[in-house]
Amino acid sequence: MSHAFFVTGTDTGIGKTVASVALLHALRARGQRAVGMKPVASGCDATPEGLRNDDALALQAASDPPPMYADVNPFAFADPTTPELAAALDGxxxxxxxxxxxFTRLRGQADAVVVEGAGGWLAPWGPGLLQSDFVRALDLPVILVVGLRLGGISHAWLTARAIRADGLRLAGWIGNAIDPHWRHPDANRAILARGLEAPCLGVLPHGSDTGAAAGAHALRLDALLTAPPAPQRDCVT
Known part of the structure; x- marks a missing residue:
């Protein structure tokens, strides 16, 4: 059975790439051929091969079999701003x-495709085109990356509501311990999980962006790779 997931976050810079790379490594550790995709990226660098995005390159490097960059990141723009404006500035x-x-080409190469979004759930990709429209078009289950910090609970609950309001399934969530000084982490995670009503796939430890292995080992994928499970109420590190 092939799998495909869309990874979104509660904000920009919240750890979507770290989580997506960790997912790819965890899937590969289970013997699956897994490839990543970054459909739209801004803030790309000019190279002899064309515009390249660091997040997309990280996904490409974590993929096996290695996909073509043009499939990993079909739309690459130079200006580091919202995709709609970045596209307009590039003409x-x-x-x-x-x-x-x-996406179809990538899915034909692998057992699993991990698609990383740009920014938050409702990031505008163009006039009349939101990121969520792409996810709906492919009917992808969604994985939400939540920054574990003050204010993160409200952001996460709002995003989860928006995902479900769009008629899509929140397949799970991943906590990212971006604030090592977050107070009462266990109690706060329990409150967070109560409102998300989706399985927690794990918590990425602080500093896991320095090593994919640490992130991959933090994830539990059984709930993700089987039929939709009952809601998990807490996330244990």
């Missing part, structure tokens, strides 16, 4: 058809 426009075609 381009994001379209769903090329993204769907690239």
């Amino acid at each position: 381009g426009r994001v379209a769903l058809a090329p993204l769907q075609a690239a």
Whole structure:
């Protein structure tokens, strides 16, 4: 059975790439061929091969079999701003058809595809086109990356509500311990889990962006790779 997931976050810079790379390594550790995708990226660097995005390159490097960059990141823009504006500044426009075609090619190469979004759930990709429209078009289950910090609970609950309001399934969530001084982490995680009503797939330890192995070992994928489970009420590190 093949799997595909869309990874979104409660904000920009919340750890979506760290979580997506960890997911790829965890899937590969289970013997699956797993590839990553970053459909739209801004803030890309000019290279002899064309515009390249650090997050997309990290996903490509964590993938096996190695996918073509053009499939990993079909729309790459130079300006580090919201994708709709970055596309306009580059004289381009994001379209769903090329993204769907690239996704289909990636899915044909692997047992699992991990698709990382840009920014938050409702990031605008173009006039009349939201990131969530792409996820709906492919009907992908969603994994939410939550920054474990003050204010993160409200952001996470709002995002979960928006995902479900769009008719999509929140397949699970991953906590990212971005604030090592977050007070009462166990109690706060219990409150967070209560409102998300989705299985916790693990908590990435603080500093896990320095090593994919630490992030992969923190994840539990059984709930993700089976039928939709009952809601998990807490997340144990």
